[in-house]
Amino acid sequence: MIRSVYFLLGYCLLSFGSWANTSIESNSSQREDLSKMLMHLTDSLKEDYDLNLLPQVRVLREQSKQLGAKDLQARSLLLEGLIRQHFGDYKHSLVLHNDALNIAKPLNLPTLEVQIYLAMAQLEMDLERFRYAQQLLDQAYFLITKQVAADKAHALMGEYMLWQGSLYLLKGSYRQALVTLNDATLAEYTLLTSKLALARAWAHLSIGEYQKASKLLGSDLVKQSVLKRNLHLRVRYKLTSATAALQAGNFATAIDTAKQALNDTFGTRFLTEQSLLQNILAGAHAQLGDFEQAHLYLKRFALSQQALNLQKRNNKLLQLEAQYSLAAQKQQLSVLEKDNALQAQQLIQHQQQIDNAHLAQQRGVLGLLLIVLVVGFGYWRWHNKRYLITLKQQVAERTEELAERNKRLQALSFTDSLTGLNNRHYFFSVIDAQIKPDASTNSEKQEMIFCLLDIDHFKKVNDTYGHAAGDIVLQTIADILKQCTRESDLVIRWGGEEFLIVMPNMTHNEAIEAVERVRRQVECFPFVVNEQPIQVTCSIGFAPYPLMNGAKSTLSWEQVIELADNGLYMAKKEHRNAWVGLQSLNQPLNSSIKQLNEDYRSLINSGQVIASTSY
Amino acid sequence: MKWLIWGMLSLYTCNLYAHNQLVVDIMSSENFSQRYNEFLNGRSPLDVKSFYPTTKGSHIEIIEMVLLQQALFLGGETREVVFNPKPSVNIIEFSDMISGDSLILARSVWHEDIINYRGSLYVSDALVKFGQYEAGLYVTRRNVALQNLPQEQLEQLTVVANPRWRVDWRALNNTEINIVSFIGPWETMLNMVETEVVDAMLINFSVSQDLLLNFEGREYVPIQNIKMMLPDSRHFIVSKNHPQGEMIFAALNRGLKILRAQGVLDKALQQSGFISDLVKDWQYVNQQMLYPSKAAR
Numbered sequence: 001m002i003r004s005v006y007f008l009l010g011y012c013l014l015s016f017g018s019w020a021n022t023s024i025e026s027n028s029s030q031r032e033d034l035s036k037m038l039m040h041l042t043d044s045l046k047e048d049y050d051l052n053l054l055p056q057v058r059v060l061r062e063q064s065k066q067l068g069a070k071d072l073q074a075r076s077l078l079l080e081g082l083i084r085q086h087f088g089d090y091k092h093s094l095v096l097h098n099d100a101l102n103i104a105k106p107l108n109l110p111t112l113e114v115q116i117y118l119a120m121a122q123l124e125m126d127l128e129r130f131r132y133a134q135q136l137l138d139q140a141y142f143l144i145t146k147q148v149a150a151d152k153a154h155a156l157m158g159e160y161m162l163w164q165g166s167l168y169l170l171k172g173s174y175r176q177a178l179v180t181l182n183d184a185t186l187a188e189y190t191l192l193t194s195k196l197a198l199a200r201a202w203a204h205l206s207i208g209e210y211q212k213a214s215k216l217l218g219s220d221l222v223k224q225s226v227l228k229r230n231l232h233l234r235v236r237y238k239l240t241s242a243t244a245a246l247q248a249g250n251f252a253t254a255i256d257t258a259k260q261a262l263n264d265t266f267g268t269r270f271l272t273e274q275s276l277l278q279n280i281l282a283g284a285h286a287q288l289g290d291f292e293q294a295h296l297y298l299k300r301f302a303l304s305q306q307a308l309n310l311q312k313r314n315n316k317l318l319q320l321e322a323q324y325s326l327a328a329q330k331q332q333l334s335v336l337e338k339d340n341a342l343q344a345q346q347l348i349q350h351q352q353q354i355d356n357a358h359l360a361q362q363r364g365v366l367g368l369l370l371i372v373l374v375v376g377f378g379y380w381r382w383h384n385k386r387y388l389i390t391l392k393q394q395v396a397e398r399t400e401e402l403a404e405r406n407k408r409l410q411a412l413s414f415t416d417s418l419t420g421l422n423n424r425h426y427f428f429s430v431i432d433a434q435i436k437p438d439a440s441t442n443s444e445k446q447e448m449i450f451c452l453l454d455i456d457h458f459k460k461v462n463d464t465y466g467h468a469a470g471d472i473v474l475q476t477i478a479d480i481l482k483q484c485t486r487e488s489d490l491v492i493r494w495g496g497e498e499f500l501i502v503m504p505n506m507t508h509n510e511a512i513e514a515v516e517r518v519r520r521q522v523e524c525f526p527f528v529v530n531e532q533p534i535q536v537t538c539s540i541g542f543a544p545y546p547l548m549n550g551a552k553s554t555l556s557w558e559q560v561i562e563l564a565d566n567g568l569y570m571a572k573k574e575h576r577n578a579w580v581g582l583q584s585l586n587q588p589l590n591s592s593i594k595q596l597n598e599d600y601r602s603l604i605n606s607g608q609v610i611a612s613t614s615y
Numbered sequence: 616m617k618w619l620i621w622g623m624l625s626l627y628t629c630n631l632y633a634h635n636q637l638v639v640d641i642m643s644s645e646n647f648s649q650r651y652n653e654f655l656n657g658r659s660p661l662d663v664k665s666f667y668p669t670t671k672g673s674h675i676e677i678i679e680m681v682l683l684q685q686a687l688f689l690g691g692e693t694r695e696v697v698f699n700p701k702p703s704v705n706i707i708e709f710s711d712m713i714s715g716d717s718l719i720l721a722r723s724v725w726h727e728d729i730i731n732y733r734g735s736l737y738v739s740d741a742l743v744k745f746g747q748y749e750a751g752l753y754v755t756r757r758n759v760a761l762q763n764l765p766q767e768q769l770e771q772l773t774v775v776a777n778p779r780w781r782v783d784w785r786a787l788n789n790t791e792i793n794i795v796s797f798i799g800p801w802e803t804m805l806n807m808v809e810t811e812v813v814d815a816m817l818i819n820f821s822v823s824q825d826l827l828l829n830f831e832g833r834e835y836v837p838i839q840n841i842k843m844m845l846p847d848s849r850h851f852i853v854s855k856n857h858p859q860g861e862m863i864f865a866a867l868n869r870g871l872k873i874l875r876a877q878g879v880l881d882k883a884l885q886q887s888g889f890i891s892d893l894v895k896d897w898q899y900v901n902q903q904m905l906y907p908s909k910a911a912r
Contacts, residue, residue, distance in 0.1 A: 130788065172785030173846070176907035208730035249734025280731070287713055287735045 027067065034064055034072050041079055046191060047229050049086035057083070071112065074103040078116055085123050087269070088311070090318060093123060110147035114140045114156050121163055127315050130171055137164050158186040158196065165199050169206065177203040190223045194233060197221035201240045210247035217241055235261050235273050242280050251284040258284070271311070275304030416493040418471055419478035427492045427500065434490070434504060435545065435557055448504040449511040449581075450557065451542035452564045453481070453518065456576045458497035461534065469529035470497075473536055480525060484518045500561070508544060508583045512612055515540050515579045519614065523577055537577035541567025550588030567611065570600045575615045583610040637694040637863070639683065640717040646700045647676045660684040660696075666886035668822045674887045675819070679742065680721050682883055683851060686870030692863060712736060715856030719863055723849040725782050736852045737864035740871045742880065743849040746905050747890060750783075750845055751837030752792075752815040753828055754808065761814055764838050766898055772838075775804045775813040782847045783817050789901045790843075802830075809833055817843060822888030842897040846904045 037060055044053055057079045064072035081096035097120050104112045117140035124133035137160065144156050161180055168177035181200040186193050197216050204213040216222070217240060227234045238261030245254035258277045265274045278301035286294035414426030435448065455461075455477060462470040474497060481491045481499060490502040503514060522538045543563040546554045555563070567580035580600075587608045603609040641648075654669055660681045668674040684696045698721055701711065708728065711717040713735040723742045752774060754761045764772060770791040778784045778796050787794050795813050797804055807813050820837065821828040828835040851871075853864035874880050884890045899905060 131791075171788045172781070173789045173901075173904050173907070175846075176903055179907040205730070206727075208726055208733065210730075210733075243731070246731055247733050251734060283731050286710065287732065289714065 030063075031067060031069055031072075034060060034067065034069060038072055038075055038079075042075075045079060045082065048231060049083050051083065051087070054080065054083055070103050070107055071109055074100040074107070074109075074112055074116075077103070078112070078119060082119055085119070085126065088315075090123055090127060090315065094120070097123070110143045111149075111152050111156065114143045114148060114160070117143070118159055118163055121167070125163075125167055125170055127318070128170070128312070130167060133167055137167065155186070155189055155192070158189060158192045162192065162195055162199060165196070165203070169199065169203055172206075174203050174206040177206075191226050191230070191233075194222045194226045198233065198236050198240055201244070202236075205240065205243045205247065208247060210244045213240065213244045214248070217244065231264065231268065232270060235264050235268075235270050238264070239273050239276055239280075242277065246280050246284050246287075249287075251288045254280055254284040255288075271304060271308055275301055275308055278304055419475055419493050421478050421481075421491050421493045421499070423493055424495065424500075427490065427502075430490070431502070431557060434502065447507065447544045447546070448502060449506045449508075449514075449542050449544055450560050450564045451501040451503065451511070451515060451540060452494065452561065452568045453477075453499040453501065453538050453540045454568055454572065455497040455522075456537045456539055456572070461529070461536065465529040465532075465534070469534075472529060473497075473527060476525060476527060477522060477536075477538065480521045481518065484514065484521055508581065508612070511542055511544070512579075512581055515542060515581060516614060519577065519579055539568055539571040539576055540579035541565060541569065541571055541581070542579070543567060543582040544584070547582070547585060549585055553588075566600045571613070571615075574601070575613075578614040580614075581612045583612060585609055635694055636697045637687070637692060637718075638697050638699050639719050639721045640701045640711070641698050641721045642701060647680070648698060648700075651677050651680055651698075655681075661688050666883040668887055674822050675884075675889045676722060678883050678887045678889070679723055682742065682874065682880065683719075683721060683867070685879070686851075686867050686874055687863070688870065689873045690866030690868065690870030692866035692870075709736065709852070712852060712854045713856065715854045715858075715860070717854060718857040718859055719851065719853045719867070723851050725847045726850055727781055727847050729850075729852055735855050737855055737860060737868075739851040739853070739864070739868050740875065741848040741850055742871070743884065743889075745846070745848045746844055747884070748782075748845040748847070748849065749820065749842045749890065749894060750786075750817050751820050751826065751842055751894070752900075753818045753835040753837050754815045755811075756827070756834040756836050758811075758814075762836055762839055764841070766841055766900065769841075769900065772815060773813045774815045774817060775807045776817060777804070782845045786843050786845050786901055786904070787817060789846075789904055792900070805830055805833075805835070808835065820888065820891045820894055824893075826891065826893055837894075840897050841900055842894050843900050844902075844905050846901070 037056070041053055041056060041060065044050065057076050061073055061076035061080070064070075064076060077096045077100035081093040081100065084096065085093035097116055101113065101116045101120075104116060117136045121133045121136040121140065124130070124136060140156075140160050141164075144153050144160055148156055165177045165181035168174070168180060178200065181196050181203060186196070197219065201213040201216040204210070204216065217237065222237060227237055238257050242254045242258035242261065245251075245257060258280045262274065262277045262281070265277065278297045282294045282297035282301055285291070285297060414422050414429065416423045455473065458470060458473070461473055474493075477499065478491070478493065481501060485491055485501060485503065488504055490500075492500040492502070494500040501518075503511065506514070519538060519540060522536060525536070527534045527536050541564045543560045545557050545560040547560055547563070549555050549559075563582055567582055571578045571580040585608065600609070604611050654677050655663070656669070661684065663681050663685070666674075666678055666681075680698070687696065701717065709720075709724075709732055712720065713732055726738065726741075729736055729738065752772070756762075761772070770793070773793040773795055774787060775795045775797050776783055776787050777798055779798060784794075795807075797807065804816055808816050815838065818828060818835070818837075820826055820842075823829075826837050851867060853867060854860045857863075871880070881890070885892070
């Protein structure tokens with residue numbers, strides 16, 4: 001009745017709120033109203049999980065969503081989750097709890113978070129998934145001890161202890177449950193204290209400590225006011241009392257209490273308690289010897305157990321399904337991960353390939369560069385070498401050219417330009433080599449003849465016919481001399497109209513013949529000057545080399561030429577167109593050869609000098 | 616007349632004989648008389664001072680039979696004990712004991728199994744105290760990797776357990792170990808380990824020196840350094856509804872107190888290998904059940 005009044009009130013308030021939701025003031029007042037409604041719903045829920053509360057919870061959720069009151073929205077989600085959970089709709093309640101958690105987390109509301117974790121832990125306990133339940137409880141514990149404000153932490157810790165203790169009871173670790181459920185400082189929270197005391201009594205009974213359990217049940221920790229309001233707790237209380245009575249051997253009390261409780265459970269959802277009560281009744285009746293009743297309750301107990309097992313089986317199936325879908329998801333995930341890994345690997349491979357290509361490219365470029373460098377260097381070297389070779393060749397050529405030029409120059413300097421004969425320079429440069437004694441040749445043949453020739457009256461020709469005519473005469477004489485001498489003989493233009501002929505390997509008599517031939521050739525040659533035939537003759541003096549001057553010494557070739565000149569002089573002076581040839585000296589010459597000039601005839605005549613003449 | 620006298624005499628003797636015997640029931644499924652007789656080997660159970668095992672298989676049942684008789688004797692019950700196998704099929708477990716049809720059982724029982732019958736049963740002082748009962752997780756001997764499984768990796772382990780053995784069930788439920796529930800013969804469960812349907816099974820530590828369990832030629836060893844505390848105590852029970860119940864229980868409990876004081880109970884449990892020195896330093900998997908504390912959440 002009161003509840004429906006509240007509901008109407010809430011609904012009116014909400015309608016009003018939505019009608020005037022434009023103003024900020026009404027907005028805040030609406031929020032306040034919603035909070036009130038939430039508090040009322042929470043309180044109602046503590047008494048019983050009434051399905052009729054659901055529409056209000058949903059209205060609350062919608063309104064708070066519209067208002068943007070996220071904390072209220074989360075709390076309404078939690079409430080609906082709790083109701084659904086209580087009626088076995090674990091799947092949806094889990095979704096709702098998670099939604100609530102997702103909203104609560106960013107809001108930084110640790111208290112709400114703890115409540116959600118505890119609700120989820122209860123859910124996992126209902127599904128007998130103790131490990132998950134423990135994890136959720138651990139999270140709740142962490143938040144309570146680290147983040148929740150001290151004033152709120154106390155009550156939450158009591159709540160946590162209740163559920164942790166319940167989990168230990170479910171797992172059958174009764175001593176742990178006893179230690180956990182023992183907290184006397186929660187007096188102001190009557191409902192919680194009563195719940196804790198009942199759980200604790202149950203733990204005692206689980207290890208057969210019925211006296212302690214009875215004491216607890218009788219203590220003021222279990223508030224009668226609370227029991228009056230909360231049917232489930234009332235049933236639990238009676239169940240615990242009946243069990244204690246049974247263990248104590250008070251079978252009649254046990255039967256009475258259990259029967260009362262059992263009556264309360266008809267038409268309720270407390271199947272677990274129902275089956276436990278039936279078991280107690282069966283046990284009590286059996287121990288009283290009333291096997292008929294015992295059998296009856298055992299049958300009922302079996303039926304309840306069957307129903308419970310069915311429920312459990314369904315839950316387990318749900319669990320398995322969830323696990324299966326989770327496993328499938330995981331598998332998909334792992335396939336995706338593998339795929340990703342594969343792709344990543346491929347990417348890495350590609351990257352590697354690219355890197356390798358880069359490296360190869362770089363290497364190639366480097367290699368190419370190296371090759372270019374080597375080739376360039378080689379080319380440079382080759383070019384250098386070639387250049388050097390060219391240079392060398394050029395140098396060689398130049399050198400050769402130079403040598404040639406030098407030779408030519410020498411030849412020029414050794415040649416008389418008019419007659420083409422060698423000049424005095426040439427003679428001086430070669431005479432030393434010519435007069436070197438040659439061992440292989442005959443001693444007589446070793447003699448060489450120095451012969452001087454002078455054109456007779458050449459001055460007259462020049463004066464009469466001009467220098468050009470003189471030049472022609474000179475050229476012709478040179479030609480005649482070339483013709484009349486051997487290859488090995490030296491014909492030198494000695495100066496002016498004077499010629500020197502050196503004839504190696506020649507005896508005096510051969511020299512006479514040669515000289516005579518020259519004289520005659522010149523005498524007979526038909527010289528034509530200015531288209532006029534002229535007579536040209538020459539005078540010749542010759543002397544042999546080496547020429548003994550006494551027993552010990554020989555005369556030098558200069559002295560021999562002077563002696564030949566003396567002979568020429570004599571021929572000119574005495575005859576012209578003649579020759580005078582010295583053969584040898586009978587006595588060494590006392591005076592200088594120059595002085596012999598005048599005395600030559602006398603020396604011949606005296607027999608001091610042996611000579612031949614053409615006249 | 617002569618026949619009458621003879622008849623009366625024989626009846627009297629029978630009666631006298633019956634009065635001079637104490638019938639202790641044994642559940643047919645737990646009839647270990649053969650091994651019991653082998654162990655006694657002609658001795659009186661009262662003369663047994665050494666409890667070292669001389670037969671194969673679990674030894675605790677035999678020791679319990681001996682200790683029961685020694686306790687009764689020390690408590691003043693000097694009649695000869697006769698063991699009487701009985702079928703255990705009934706609506707309620709221990710219904711014969713509850714109704715008073717049976718006086719006393721030869722085997723100790725888990726306290727947990729009889730808490731709701733304490734109104735009809737006398738429960739002796741604990742023969743095996745809470746925390747004294749230890750068991751190992753037995754794996755096949757060839758499974759060397761599992762034998763050295765560290766405690767941190769127990770969540771990888773799968774163990775077969777019978778949910779009707781509530782103490783075992785609770786013990787395992789308070790660990791990280793995965794449980795495969797199986798209701799059926801013990802041998803089948805062992806076969807599940809053998810065929811690697813599961814990894815291990817919770818079994819009392821074997822009395823052999825290397826803790827090796829040999830069952831029909833197949834060998835099993837416990838996971839090293841890991842032991843499980845079975846979280847309950849074991850007691851002898853005597854019927855409250857049997858006329859001699861109160862007297863026998865008084866004698867029994869008196870005798871047990873004496874044996875406890877003499878250290879015979881602990882000695883017997885140790886010598887028989889039930890409490891194994893070999894696993895003294897092994898780690899409990901469910902330590903928190905033995906030493907509960909808030910900190911040890």
